[in-house]
Each structure stands twice: as structure tokens, then as C-alpha cells.
Amino acid sequence: MSIELTAFLLALVAMLANSEYLLGSSMLSRPLVTCTLVGLVMGDITQGIIIGATLELAFVGSFSIGASIPPEIISGSILGTAFAIGAGKSTEIALTLGIPIASFVLLVKNLCFLFILPYFVHKADQYACEGNGKGMDRMNLLGGFFSVNLPIGLVVGLSYLFGSSAINDLLEMIPKFIIDGLGIATGLLPAFGFAMLMKIMIKKTNATFFVLGFALAVYMKVPVTGVAIFGACIALILTGYSAFNGKKDVTEDGNQRLNNNTGNTLGVQEINYENEEF
Known part of the structure; x- marks a missing residue:
């Protein structure tokens, strides 16, 4: 499979996972689902499930509560898994790449919320004042697509298309003792995820x-x-x-x-x- 087609399919996976504005809270955004789909795209579904289970434990307490917004786990899970499987690396690499990617894409998502979403919100308010229910529904769909779905899909697809070779070269330069240390950290992160969940409960x-x-x-x-x-x-x-x-x-x-x-x-x-x- 060509890298262009792979990037396109990964973008579709990201858009599907970000479709809660259309499908409701379907849990398609969880790492266990997205990483499995990435494994299917990359031709190694078993490794995708393994990585997804590990990331799910790490992000088990990652929920938006009040003004606290967690990292964008969809893009982090997809790109981390894709880069790790593409480079033939282990779960530790996927987790190492996924967390900073998720934090960075959160900034992109917030910018979309700041500059793109308000237009559709104001239009929906206008339609509400006019009693136009169909217009409100249309703004909900268009706002979700242009402010979340499409931008995150583009970020994921373009990141894999132009960044896969650079990531592979970077991973080859990492010494073995760092990889071993990341393996230990991977074992600790699920406990940290459960601690975040217990803090809430x-x-x-x-x-x-x-x-x-x-x-x-x-x-x-x-x-x-x-x-x-x-x-x-x-x-x-x-x-x-x-x-x-x-x-x-x-x-x-x-x-x-x-x-x-x-x-x-x-x-x-x-x-x-x-x-x-x-």
C-alpha cells in the first residue's frame, strides 16, 4: 500500500473517531478502537490491538471535566500507532510518540474552536431566534465537520504523509537504553491512568x-x-x-x-x- 493511500485511510479513521457531533458518544474515539483500526490499515491488526489496550489504560482517566481539557487522544493514538507499526517498533514507542502528539494537536483543536466554530454557533443562534430547526441542525453538522472533523483529519493525514520518514530516522537514532527506559515507563503509565480515574471517583x-x-x-x-x-x-x-x-x-x-x-x-x-x- 502506498504511503499516500495509507495517509488518506488514517485521516478517515481520525474523522470517524471525531464524529461524535454526528453519532453521539459512541466511544469510537477511544484508543482501543482507533488503534485497532490503524492496525487494520497498517496490516498488523494484532499489534494495533496491543498498542490500543496499552494506550487505553494510559488514557483511561482522560476526560474533559469543566475547564480541564485532556490531550487530543485521537490523533495521538492514531499517529503513535501508525509510526510505531510502520517502523517495526514496540508499544513503548507508540506511547512515547502518542502523548506529545496528543498535546500538540490539542492546540490545533483549540484554535479551530476559537476561530472556526463561533461562526456556526452564531448562525445556529440566529436560526434558533427564527425558529428554524433545520437550520440549527445544519449548523451543528457543518460546525462539527469544519471545526473538528476535517482539521483533525488533515492534521493526521498530512503528519503521516510528510513525517513518517523523519520519524523513522529519528527512531533509529534512539539508543537502546532509552528504549528500555521507555518500556519501564510504559508499565507505569497505566497505573497513572487509573490514578487519574480514581481521583475523580x-x-x-x-x-x-x-x-x-x-x-x-x-x-x-x-x-x-x-x-x-x-x-x-x-x-x-x-x-x-x-x-x-x-x-x-x-x-x-x-x-x-x-x-x-x-x-x-x-x-x-x-x-x-x-x-x-x-
């Missing part, structure tokens, strides 16, 4: 369950599936099997009550969201 009311799961997996050698089943059983016990006791009914005053299939209704404790920790 963990709090004092569920920290005990994380420790329990760790003890089961490490000291008792329980497989992940077994830990999941054990956790599901604990969840059912702690909730009193409320999910199986009946269905929730809404009374006239708007409060939810639990129907226990006996004709009686049980009051459900309301949650005070003002004092709840998120």
Missing part, C-alpha cells in the same frame, strides 16, 4: 471497596471477573435488594415511593443534593 464513603478489591486481586489472586461478581453481591446486600423488591411509583405530591408488589408503598428516603459530595 474515590471518596471516603467508597474508599474501603477499592482497598477490598485490591486485596482480593493481589493477595487472594481472585480474577477480575470474580472481583466484579463479589462487588455486585456486596452492592445487592448493602442496598437490601431494593432493585428486585419492586418498582418506584410517583405519588401525587411528587415523592417517589417503592411498590413492594404487596399493595403497600414504602417511602423512599430523599437525597439532599446540597450536602451530597460529588
